[in-house]
Amino acid sequence: MVRAWISHTADQTHAQLEELDDTPFQTGEVKIQVQYSCLNYKDALALTHTAPIARKFPMVHGIDGVGLVVESTHSRWQKGECVQVNDWGLGETHWGGLCTTLSVPAAWVSKLPEGRSGRWAAALGTAGYTAALCVMAILDHGTRPEDGPVLVTGVTGGVGSVSTLLLKHLGYEVLGLTGSIDAAGEPLNDSVARHFLNLDLDGSQLIHRDAFAKPGKPLQKTDFAAVVDSVGSHTLVNACARTNYGGIVTACGLAQGMDFEANVAPFILRGITLRGINCVMRSEADRDRAWAMLADAFDEHSIDWMFREIAMEQALEVSRQLLNNEIQGRVVVRCA
Numbered sequence: 181m182v183r184a185w186i187s188h189t190a191d192q193t194h195a196q197l198e199e200l201d202d203t204p205f206q207t208g209e210v211k212i213q214v215q216y217s218c219l220n221y222k223d224a225l226a227l228t229h230t231a232p233i234a235r236k237f238p239m240v241h242g243i244d245g246v247g248l249v250v251e252s253t254h255s256r257w258q259k260g261e262c263v264q265v266n267d268w269g270l271g272e273t274h275w276g277g278l279c280t281t282l283s284v285p286a287a288w289v290s291k292l293p294e295g296r297s298g299r300w301a302a303a304l305g306t307a308g309y310t311a312a313l314c315v316m317a318i319l320d321h322g323t324r325p326e327d328g329p330v331l332v333t334g335v336t337g338g339v340g341s342v343s344t345l346l347l348k349h350l351g352y353e354v355l356g357l358t359g360s361i362d363a364a365g366e367p368l369n370d371s372v373a374r375h376f377l378n379l380d381l382d383g384s385q386l387i388h389r390d391a392f393a394k395p396g397k398p399l400q401k402t403d404f405a406a407v408v409d410s411v412g413s414h415t416l417v418n419a420c421a422r423t424n425y426g427g428i429v430t431a432c433g434l435a436q437g438m439d440f441e442a443n444v445a446p447f448i449l450r451g452i453t454l455r456g457i458n459c460v461m462r463s464e465a466d467r468d469r470a471w472a473m474l475a476d477a478f479d480e481h482s483i484d485w486m487f488r489e490i491a492m493e494q495a496l497e498v499s500r501q502l503l504n505n506e507i508q509g510r511v512v513v514r515c516a
């Protein structure tokens with residue numbers, strides 16, 4: 181039997197944790213005994229049925245899975261190896277990782293960086309991997325630390341936190357956009373204060389997200405050499421309007437919204453590059469480079485403060501907290 185967070189129809193109010201027959205989990209080339217999954221924003225939307233993430237039913241949720249190979253019909257992966265799968269449509273079109281057994285094509289499987297555990301990989305998960313892809317795009321654009329600060333939106337979130345740490349590790353100055361400070365710029369509570377301390381962001385490096393949340397002029401005073409945006413909507417438009425000549429804005433998320441009511445002025449008058457970041461189907465070279473960058477920045481225990489570990493049973497309740505903005509950083513789900 182397999183334990184899994186599953187939705188049988190789109191009409192359910194939320195997903196259920198159920199014991200399922202093992203048979204449907206036998207179909208892929210590689211069968212993984214899942215040790216850890218995690219809760220990304222997308223997982224929280226899916227489990228609570230807040231947005232239509234699953235594209236077919238029944239669907240097992242969870243866009244990440246980390247664990248041990250228990251069966252493999254492909255020579256690339258051997259029984260006993262610790263591996264991970266990030267996104268690839270898990271929880272959307274293919275049964276996902278919030279379960280005890282995952283069965284996937286061999287091409288979707290990634291190795292863990294040398295010397296890093298499954299728990300470490302799940303703590304970073306798709307959010308951390310996507311943050312690394314955003315930072316890679318900034319590096320490849322040629323933006324250097326001396327070109328100016330990088331704006332990171334949704335800075336207490338998974339993508340935002342990991343981007344901040346990665347950029348700082350590489351020597352960039354980071355300005356964080358956040359809704360987790362009050363009008364006077366003070367953290368909303370002790371846990372947020374600790375989070376900012378761990379991100380090494382003080383009050384002078386934080387901007388309240390209200391400053392970017394409404395429609396603004398297409399060209400504004402420039403402040404940033406680059407942007408990592410996980411928020412979308414007017415925030416993304418304003419970020420483009422405030423990026424230096426020739427800068428790059430990486431857009432990966434939609435926590436504020438999917439809309440993008442922009443003007444071409446920043447692109448044609450300031451040569452801004454808007455780079456969409458999608459983690460779902462990346463080459464093995466990109467995946468390995470992103471995970472190597474994460475391993476270089478974070479040793480096994482340096483990110484322990486950034487995540488909480490929960491039991492499978494808690495995934496729905498914690499998803500609701502995540503959507504209510506009550507959680508900073510990452511959530512690891514213990515599946516085994």
Ligand SMILES: NC(=O)c1ccc[n+]([C@@H]2O[C@H](COP(=O)([O-])OP(=O)(O)OC[C@H]3O[C@@H](n4cnc5c(N)ncnc54)[C@H](OP(=O)(O)O)[C@@H]3O)[C@@H](O)[C@H]2O)c1
Binds near residue numbers: 221502
């Ligand atoms: N393109 C891809 O391949 C890819 C991969 C991974 C994630 N994503 C997307 O990236 C986004 C972030 O994911 P995540 O896992 O980091 O989520 P998360 O941990 O929930 O973080 C999202 C953060 O956004 C901010 N936020 C929330 N509601 C907002 C609003 N209405 N307006 C402005 N900011 C808001 C909050 O930070 P503050 O309190 O600091 O403001 C929150 O912590 C999601 O939209 C997710 O779907 C995309």
